[in-house]
Amino acid sequence: MRIDLISLFPEFVAQCAGFGVVGRAQERGLLSIHGWNPRDYAEGNYRRVDDRPFGGGPGMVMMIDPLRAAIRAARAADPAPARLIYLSPQGRPLTQSIVRELAGRERLLLLCGRYEGVDERLVAGEVDEELSIGDYVLSGGELAAAVVIDAVARLQDGVLNDADSAAQDSFEADGLLDCPHYTRPVEHALGAVPEVLLSGNHAEIARWRRRQSLLRTRERRPDLLAAAGLGPEERRWLDAQPDD
Ligand SMILES: NC[C@H]1CCC[C@@H](CNc2ccc(C(N)=O)cn2)C1
Secondary structure, eight states, rough: OOOEEEEHHHHHHHHHTTTTTHHHHHHHHHOOEEEEEEGGGTTTTOOEEEOOOOTOOOSEEEEEHHHHHHHHHHHHOOSOOOOOHHHHHHEEEEEEEHHHHHTSSSSSEEEETTTTEEOOOHHHOOOSSSEEESSSSBTHHHHHHHHHHHHHHSSSSSTTTTTTTTTOHHHHHSSSSSOOOOOOOOOETTOOOOOOGGGOHHHHHHHOOOOOOOHHHHOOOOOHHSSSSOOOHHHHHHHHSOOO
């Protein structure tokens, strides 16, 4: 997958994506990230990329033309078509199912805003979709872009081996919260490991994990439970007595 970032700080996102699984994906050529800085396309010796808002008010607004030129340069850098995604609190809330859909694309173009915002004519004229990583405001869209890149990159074929367990992730598998995880030592002052996990009975272990995910989801995020297609046995688990 090719990802092009339009940002005043493209190196910021490239660095975030340089670690761990995502960094390895880049080293292995499963993912490439390219930065395009509107300042490189800004006119005049001050290379202006922002200006004061019409109608007054605090802060600055990002100007159309430097962004538009950077977007054009990014598009021209590869023949594959790409939809331009603008990260902003006004966007569609990002979910794992949206991540899965994005992960299937050949290219992503991510537009990162700064200041008070981007001239609305650029958003209306060039942006294909707007995404939000949550209901809060950041100083720039770069962190949101880094979140999208990480979530999408780990789903690329060949990026995670089974030791990384993306397929096990509950949101990934079935929209439930993840089950508890344990590792050595078996005995610890903070408690012991549930016996079933030491049993070697893989069917029983899978049932236990699924039940823990269901109970934890009911407890913490009942809103997710409604969307998860539960089987009859799983409904019985939820109707049964509190967890042993
Ligand atoms: N009006 C503020 C707004 C102007 C345009 C640039 C954004 C950058 N900051 C962001 C971007 C995305 C998110 C999110 N939730 O995905 C939060 N914050 C801020």
